[in-house]
Amino acid sequence: MMFGVIKYVGLIVIVGLGFCQTFVYLRVKKKWASLPLIDATVTKSKLKNFANTEGQRIYEAQIEFEYEYKEEKFYSDTPLLRSPQLFKDNNIEHDLLNRYKEGDSVKVRLLPHSPKNAYIEVERFSTLSAIAIPILLILYGAAVFGYGWLVSAAVAR
Numbered sequence: 001m002m003f004g005v006i007k008y009v010g011l012i013v014i015v016g017l018g019f020c021q022t023f024v025y026l027r028v029k030k031k032w033a034s035l036p037l038i039d040a041t042v043t044k045s046k047l048k049n050f051a052n053t054e055g056q057r058i059y060e061a062q063i064e065f066e067y068e069y070k071e072e073k074f075y076s077d078t079p080l081l082r083s084p085q086l087f088k089d090n091n092i093e094h095d096l097l098n099r100y101k102e103g104d105s106v107k108v109r110l111l112p113h114s115p116k117n118a119y120i121e122v123e124r125f126s127t128l129s130a131i132a133i134p135i136l137l138i139l140y141g142a143a144v145f146g147y148g149w150l151v152s153a154a155v156a157r
Helices: 002-034 092-099 127-156
Strands: 037-051 057-069 072-076 105-111 114-119
Touching: 037 092, 057 092, 057 105, 057 114, 072 114
Parallel strands: none
Antiparallel strands: 037 057, 037 105, 057 072, 105 114
16 A cells, blocks of 8 residues: 555656656756846856766866946956756766857846846756656656556456
8 A cells, every 4th residue: 555655746746757857947047048148258267177076077167257247347256146946967068168158248137136246147957857757757657656566457367
C-alpha cells in the first residue's frame, strides 16, 4: 500500500519540477521584456576558473560593464539574469565570452527600482531541461506503473 502512495508522489514531483522550471522561466522572460533598455560598456571579459566547495572545477564568465542611469554611474558584474533550471547549459559561459569583449558597447536591461542591478541578457532555457523532464516522466511511468501492470498481468495468469 505504501508503494502505491509513493509512486504517485514521485509522479507529482517530476511533473511539478517540469512545470515549475518552465513557469518560472516564462515569468522571468516576460518581466525581462518590460525592463528599461540602456547603453553600457563592457569593462572586463574573462573566464574565471575555480574549484567549488566540493572540489569540482567551475568555469564562469566574468563580464563587468558600466552604465549611467539618471545621471549616476553604475557598475555590474552580472551579465545574465538566471532562472532555476534542472540542467544548465554548460556552453553559455564560453558563448558569453565570445559575444562580449572588453570595450564593446552593449544594451543592458536594469531594474528601475534598483538600478545597480543590470543584465546584458536573460539566460536561455536549457534544451536538456526541456527534453529531460518529459523523458524522465515517461521512464518513471514505464518503470513504476508499467511494473505494476506487468506484475498484475503475471498474477492474473
